[in-house]
Amino acid sequence: MDLNQLEAFAAVMTLGSVTGAGRSLGRSQPAVSKAIGDLESELGYALFDRNGPRVTPTAKAFLLYEEVERSLVGLRSIRERALEIAREEVHPVHLVATPALASTIAPAALQLLAADGQHAFPEHVHLRSASAEQVVHAVLHRTVSLGLTSLPVAHRGLDLHWIGEAPCVAVVRADHPLASKDKLTRAALRGQRVITMSNRYRLRQRVELALGEDSQLDVAIDTNTSFNAIMAARAGLGVALVEPATAYGMPIEGMVVKRLAVEIPFYFGVVTPYGKPVEGVTERLIDAVEQAARTTLQGFVKRDASLHDELL
Structure with missing residues (x-):
């Protein structure tokens, strides 16, 4: 399977029609249909039930879609980074967090960076929310710079910097x-x-x-x-x-x-890819997350990462 097939599949899943997917991708309807057909042939099972111009995803299509979408996010990040390198731009910050943290602590931390002056704030920030499991997946696959997620988060391949605790x-x-x-x-x-x-x-x-x-x-x-x-x-x-x-x-x-x-304690962790140096904007952002948590969360306590198993 190739990127062309995966993008066609994701577009049809999102838009619900081959025609709409073609418009979104800038391709013809037959080209999208062929890409989907080739993908189905390679996989050995149908992804859509067809009824004229309308298509209905099969149960297997829904199972595949989640993995394809995560992979496409990573590929898009690689593509964007390649273009940024060509333009000699500074690496942007890719931050993923659970919905609760992405809508509160993350923006407050970015606001603190912005208040420190132009040189403290990154040129571009990618901020998205995802389930705790998806946050872990993104950090493990190194498609993000920093992850904020609820605990537990005892996966190998992650560096847990510290644990935040506050009462529910x-x-x-x-x-x-x-x-x-x-x-x-x-x-x-x-x-x-x-x-x-x-x-x-x-x-x-x-x-x-x-x-x-x-x-x-x-x-x-x-x-x-x-x-x-x-x-x-x-x-x-x-x-x-x-x-x-x-x-x-x-x-x-x-x-x-x-x-x-x-x-009833709420625990969340600040994680980065294992072994990847934490410096520059990412390091400042980790500090800003702590400041934002102290300001936002009543009863906030910062715990050492080594206490993960004991706390849970």
Whole structure:
């Protein structure tokens, strides 16, 4: 398989039609169809069910797409870097983070760099959000300069620089009966409709361990981002139990952030590709991330990377 085939496949998956993919890629419809057909022949299975001009991805196409898209991001980075080298430009910063950190801590850290003056801020920044697993994948494959992700992150091939810790919080509507309380106890949460994370290997697991069965925790809604949880709470659907970055970094009018009487730590790590020298803008950005976290997250504590297994 070649880049031409993969780009055609990704475009059809995204746009839903061969004609639209051709327009987006600047190719003819027959050329895109041929690229897809060649790819299917090489793979030995169909990627799309065809019904006239419309196509429907097969189950195998969805499984393949995630890997293809990650690979294309890396190839595009290589292409961009090759052009930058030709123009003798400084290497841009490629930063990937989980949604909570990409929308709060990362921009705040970049703002600190910008405030330090023109020479401190990179000429170009690529900032994107991804799941924790995708952040790890990008750093392992060296397509990014720096990754910010929730823990655990014990993969070989990563340099974990430090661990950030801050207590999780509850977010409720200002008119909710719990909004007037100083801290929310297990008893206060008993019987409440709870909205929290769906990934049981990260924050969700710590929420359940801390609150336990004795509190009769009723998880009415689980979701993949804290922002979704907070917006569900804003709609009156329950109490959002979330990490603090989104709660404090993206305040929403009409919503109140409440501390929890029980400690539920949120852990995140700052990672770079293993063995790759950290210097210049990347080094300054790591320091700026710490400053931003201290400013944004109430109760922030910086932990040594060596404590990873002990903390978890």
